[in-house]
Amino acid sequence: MVADGAMGTMLFDRGLGPGTCPESITLSHPETLQQIAQLYLEAGAEIVTTNTFGASPARLSTYGLADKTEVLNEVAVRVVREVVGDRGYVAGSCGPSGKLLEPYGDATPDELYQGFHRQMRSLVAAGVDCVFVETMTDLTEAKLAVQAAKDIAPQIPVAACMTFDPTPKGYYSVMGVSVAAAAAGLAAAGVDAIGSNCGNGSENMIEIAKEFKAATDLPLIIQPNAGMPQTEDGKVVYGETPDYMADVLGQIVTLQVAIIGGCCGTTPKHISAIRTMLDEA
Amino acid sequence: MDLLAEIASGVIDGNDQKVAQVTQQVIEQGKSPKSILDRGLIAGMNVVGERFRVHDIFLPDVLLAARAMYAGMDLLKPLLIKEGIPSLGKVVIGSVRGDLHDIGKNLVGIMLKGAGFEVIDLGNDVPPEKMVQAAQEQDAAVIGMSALLTTTMPVMGEVVDLIKREGLTGQLKTIVGGAPVSADFARDIGADAHGFDAANAVVQVKNLLNVR
Numbered sequence: 249m250v251a252d253g254a255m256g257t258m259l260f261d262r263g264l265g266p267g268t269c270p271e272s273i274t275l276s277h278p279e280t281l282q283q284i285a286q287l288y289l290e291a292g293a294e295i296v297t298t299n300t301f302g303a304s305p306a307r308l309s310t311y312g313l314a315d316k317t318e319v320l321n322e323v324a325v326r327v328v329r330e331v332v333g334d335r336g337y338v339a340g341s342c343g344p345s346g347k348l349l350e351p352y353g354d355a356t357p358d359e360l361y362q363g364f365h366r367q368m369r370s371l372v373a374a375g376v377d378c379v380f381v382e383t384m385t386d387l388t389e390a391k392l393a394v395q396a397a398k399d400i401a402p403q404i405p406v407a408a409c410m411t412f413d414p415t416p417k418g419y420y421s422v423m424g425v426s427v428a429a430a431a432a433g434l435a436a437a438g439v440d441a442i443g444s445n446c447g448n449g450s451e452n453m454i455e456i457a458k459e460f461k462a463a464t465d466l467p468l469i470i471q472p473n474a475g476m477p478q479t480e481d482g483k484v485v486y487g488e489t490p491d492y493m494a495d496v497l498g499q500i501v502t503l504q505v506a507i508i509g510g511c512c513g514t515t516p517k518h519i520s521a522i523r524t525m526l527d528e529a
Numbered sequence: 530m531d532l533l534a535e536i537a538s539g540v541i542d543g544n545d546q547k548v549a550q551v552t553q554q555v556i557e558q559g560k561s562p563k564s565i566l567d568r569g570l571i572a573g574m575n576v577v578g579e580r581f582r583v584h585d586i587f588l589p590d591v592l593l594a595a596r597a598m599y600a601g602m603d604l605l606k607p608l609l610i611k612e613g614i615p616s617l618g619k620v621v622i623g624s625v626r627g628d629l630h631d632i633g634k635n636l637v638g639i640m641l642k643g644a645g646f647e648v649i650d651l652g653n654d655v656p657p658e659k660m661v662q663a664a665q666e667q668d669a670a671v672i673g674m675s676a677l678l679t680t681t682m683p684v685m686g687e688v689v690d691l692i693k694r695e696g697l698t699g700q701l702k703t704i705v706g707g708a709p710v711s712a713d714f715a716r717d718i719g720a721d722a723h724g725f726d727a728a729n730a731v732v733q734v735k736n737l738l739n740v741r
Contacts, residue, residue, distance in 0.1 A: 260679075260680055264680075265627075265680075266626075266627030266628070266678060266680040266681045266684075267626065267627035267654065267681075310629050346629070348592075348632075351593065351596075352588070352589050352592040352593070353592075413584075415584035416583070416584060417584065420584065420587065421587075422587065422588050422632070423587055423588050423589055424586070424587030424588065424589055424590070476709075477679050477709040478711065478713075479679075479682070479709075479711065479713065479714045479717070484679040484680075484682075484709070
C-alpha cells in the first residue's frame with residue numbers, strides 16, 4: 249500500500265514560520281491540510297496521515313497548547329476525513345513526546361503513557377482507521393505509545409516506525425536501539441506493522457528494510473526522506489527526485505514491504521512516482 | 530587500579546555514586562584538584578566521547594556518564610575555584626530562535642564540560658541578541674549554535690551578522706552544528722567553525738581557542 253509523503257516540509261513550503269506550532273495550522277488553516285491531503289490522494293496514496301505528529305500533551309506544552317490536545321487531534325482527523333471519505337484510510341500520526349525517560353531525563357513511563365493515551369483517545373474518537381507511531385528513537389517510549397493505542401482500541405491497526413542511523417555494526421537509533429531490538433520490543437507490545445521513517449534517504453531505508461525482514465515476520469512499513477537536506481544558495485533542498493526515489497525503492501517489491509510512504513522532503517510528485525513504479529512492477 | 534583511574538572508570542560506567550565516593554576520597558588524601566579533574570573526570574569523558582564517536586555506545590550511556598562526571602565536578606568545583614584553576618575557556622551554547630530540539634546541544638555541552646570548558650547553556654529558542662549578550666556578560670570566547678530544523682538555520686547567520694555589527698568579529702567566535710547543518714552552510718554564513726558531531730565540536734572549539 250502507498251501512504252502519503254511529508255507533512256512538515258509541505259507546511260514549511262506553504263508558509264509555516266519557524267517557531268510556529270505545526271499542529272496549530274489545524275485550527276488556523278485547515279484548508280491547507282485538506283489541500284495537502286487531496287494532492288496526496290490524487291498522487292495515489294491510499295493512506296493519508298493526520299497533522300498530529302506533535303499533538304501529544306508533552307509536545308504541545310512547549311507551545312503552551314497542551315489544553316488543546318483533544319481539539320487539535322480531533323479536528324485534524326475530521327478535516328482530512330472530509331477529503332478522504334472512503335477513498336482511502338486515515339492514519340493518526342503520533343510522534344515522540346520530546347521528553348527523555350528516567351534515568352536519562354525526568355519523565356516517568358506513566359507520564360508518557362498518560363499523554364499518549366490522551367492523544368490516542370481523541371484520534372480514535374474522531375475515527376482514524378489506523379495509527380502511525382512515528383520517528384521514535386526510544387524503544388520504551390515507542391512501546392508506550394503503541395500500548396496506549398491498543399488499550400483504547402485493540403481492533404485498530406497500529407504501525408510503529410523508528411528512526412535509525414547507520415553504524416559499523418548495523419542500524420541503531422540514537423538511543424542505541426537496533427533494528428532487531430525494535431522488532432522484538434514492538435512485536436511484544438502488539439504492533440501490527442513495523443518499520444522506519446525519517447533520518448535516511450531511500451538507499452539506507454532499503455538496508456533498514458532488509459534488517460527488519462531478517463528480524464520479523466510482521467508487515468513492514470518504510471517512509472524515507474527524499475535524501476538528506478542540503479542548503480543551496482540559502483534554500484533547503486532534498487536531493488532525491490521523484491524518479492530517483494521510485495527507482496531505488498523498486499526493491500521494496502522483492503522485499504515485500506507492506507506500506508511505503510515518504511517523510512521529510514517528499515511531495516505528491518514523489519508519491520506519484522512511487523505509485524507508478526508499483527503499478528508497473 | 531589507582532584511584533584516579535577508578536574515577537575515570539566510574540565515569541565510563543556511568544556510576545555516579547562510585548565517582549562521588551572516590552572523588553571525595555582522593556580530595557581527602559590531598560590529591561590536587563587539577564589532577565583529579567584531568568586524570569579522573571576528563572580522562573573518563575574522553576573515553577566516553579571516543580566510544581560514542583565510533584558508535585560503540587549511544588546517547589543513554591553518554592547521559593549516564595555525564596551524570597557521573599557532574600557528581601565528581603560538584604565536589605571539585607569549590608576547590609578549583611579556590612585554587613584559581615581556570616577552565617580551558619568559556620562557551621555559550623544554545624538552540625537558535627524557533628528551535629526546540631536540544632539533545633544534540635546537550636551532548637555538546639556535556640562533551641565540552643568533560644573536556645574542561647566552562648559551558649553557559651542558554652537552552653532552546655534563543656534569539657541572537659541573547660546569545661551575544663550572554664557571551665559578553667560572561668566573557669565567553671565562543672558561541673555554539675545548534676539547529677535541527679532547516680527553517681531555523683538562518684538564525685545562525687543572524688548571530689554572525691550581529692557579532693560583526695557589534696565589532697566583535699575575531700574576538701567572539703562562532704561554531705555551528707546540528708543534523709541539517711553542513712560545513713558548506715557554516716562557510717556561507719561566515720561561521721568560524723562547524724562541528725559535525727558532539728565529539729568533533731570539542732576538537733573544533735579547542736582549535737578556535739588554540740587549546741591543546
